[in-house]
Amino acid sequence: MTTASDAIARWKSPSDLERWMARHFERWVSAALRGADAVTETFAILTPGLTAAYLAENFPAVRAWGLSWQQAANQAVGLSVECEDWPTRNFGRVRVPRSARVTSVEDVARILRRSAELSAARQRCASLFALDARLALLADDWPAIVALPDADFDVLCRFIRLLPQSQPSRMRVREVPCEGMHSKFLEQNRGVIASIFAALGIPGTADAKGWAGKLGFVDDETALFELRDLDGSLLPYPHFALPASALAASPLRGSASSRLIGTVIVENAATFRALPTVPGVIAIFGRGDAVRLLAAAPWLVKRQLLYSGDLDHAGFQMVAALRRAGLSHLETTFMDADTAMRLRPYWVEDTSRPGSANAYEGLTEAEHGAQQLMAEGPSRLEQERIAFDLWVERLREWSAAF
Numbered sequence: 001m002t003t004a005s006d007a008i009a010r011w012k013s014p015s016d017l018e019r020w021m022a023r024h025f026e027r028w029v030s031a032a033l034r035g036a037d038a039v040t041e042t043f044a045i046l047t048p049g050l051t052a053a054y055l056a057e058n059f060p061a062v063r064a065w066g067l068s069w070q071q072a073a074n075q076a077v078g079l080s081v082e083c084e085d086w087p088t089r090n091f092g093r094v095r096v097p098r099s100a101r102v103t104s105v106e107d108v109a110r111i112l113r114r115s116a117e118l119s120a121a122r123q124r125c126a127s128l129f130a131l132d133a134r135l136a137l138l139a140d141d142w143p144a145i146v147a148l149p150d151a152d153f154d155v156l157c158r159f160i161r162l163l164p165q166s167q168p169s170r171m172r173v174r175e176v177p178c179e180g181m182h183s184k185f186l187e188q189n190r191g192v193i194a195s196i197f198a199a200l201g202i203p204g205t206a207d208a209k210g211w212a213g214k215l216g217f218v219d220d221e222t223a224l225f226e227l228r229d230l231d232g233s234l235l236p237y238p239h240f241a242l243p244a245s246a247l248a249a250s251p252l253r254g255s256a257s258s259r260l261i262g263t264v265i266v267e268n269a270a271t272f273r274a275l276p277t278v279p280g281v282i283a284i285f286g287r288g289d290a291v292r293l294l295a296a297a298p299w300l301v302k303r304q305l306l307y308s309g310d311l312d313h314a315g316f317q318m319v320a321a322l323r324r325a326g327l328s329h330l331e332t333t334f335m336d337a338d339t340a341m342r343l344r345p346y347w348v349e350d351t352s353r354p355g356s357a358n359a360y361e362g363l364t365e366a367e368h369g370a371q372q373l374m375a376e377g378p379s380r381l382e383q384e385r386i387a388f389d390l391w392v393e394r395l396r397e398w399s400a401a402f
Contacts, residue, residue, distance in 0.1 A: 078107025
């Protein structure tokens with residue numbers, strides 16, 4: 001038998017309204033930055049199973065539910081709740097909430113306690129739009145713009161002021177003459193930079209090898225990957241470096257391709273250079289964020305891959321991105337919660353940026369658990385903390401399985 005509380009638990013509550021507003025908040029702020037402050041959508045207050053008989057039999061519970069909506073409307077500026085009158089024999093006309101509306105994005109921000117975020121979005125986007133009216137197209141990028149530290153936002157504005165006098169197509173990233181811009185700034189913020197270039201009509205190069213070339217800069221092949229032949233007979237040299245394009249084309253020659261069992265990708269330079277002899281295996285030094293370029297290597301797609309990176313926002317995003325890009329055989333090691341907890345004294349603050357929920361799609365359950373554990377800090381466990389003998393043991397176990 002269904003009790004009153006069971007049925008009412010399925011009715012929409014003020015908490016459901018807050019979750020609905022939170023899901024739409026980013027889109028509403030984008031619209032407000034374009035000049036449409038009003039929120040025109042209505043939240044339907046659904047009450048499955050509500051009948052006159054049910055209302056009469058469970059009046060106290062229904063009344064308490066209705067009062068929760070009335071209190072929400074009284075406490076939140078700009079929130080209005082539309083009700084429908086239901087006639088009853090014993091209690092007269094009972095007002096049943098049917099829909100809720102919030103008139104403006106400012107009211108939504110107050111209810112969600114995100115007014116400071118909205119204010120920052122307005123101020124920063126107004127500063128950008130004042131530099132060039134075409135940058136109004138950046139309204140959808142406001143979360144990334146607001147996430148920038150003040151110093152980085154100032155650098156971004158200086159960079160935009162330079163663009164009319166600059167020609168990215170003739171310039172390498174490291175040659176950008178912007179005061180205060182460190183060498184990784186454009187790479188770390190390439191999502192926003194891509195939107196800026198698109199808004200200003202600066203063409204990119206779709207078939208460029210690197211992210212800089214895709215944005216529109218000179219496609220400078222500076223991403224060199226070190227390789228080691230742990231087998232001794234698979235690569236032309238025991239230890240050498242290749243640009244990303246050459247690595248994508250495969251460094252294997254002749255019968256070596258059929259004899260390759262797997263590839264290990266290591267982020268710790270000391271570990272990479274000290275790995276022991278392992279039949280059928282080569283090693284690649286990952287080089288941090290540049291490891292994403294490995295997804296462009298067709299010869300790696302069907303290979304067994306073993307990867308270990310830092311346990312932080314960036315490290316887990318790299319793993320997820322590589323799998324989504326097609327490296328489905330990628331296996332991680334030392335990127336689990338048990339490893340993190342064993343080395344808890346070595347955690348440091350994670351200064352990399354968290355990704356959206358989509359950025360972590362592709363992680364295994366164990367990896368996702370470790371990611372959530374480290375994100376609570378946010379904390380980072382660097383790969384340098386993994387003892388070398390553990391690496392050797394794990395590598396031999398992994399290669400022996402194939």
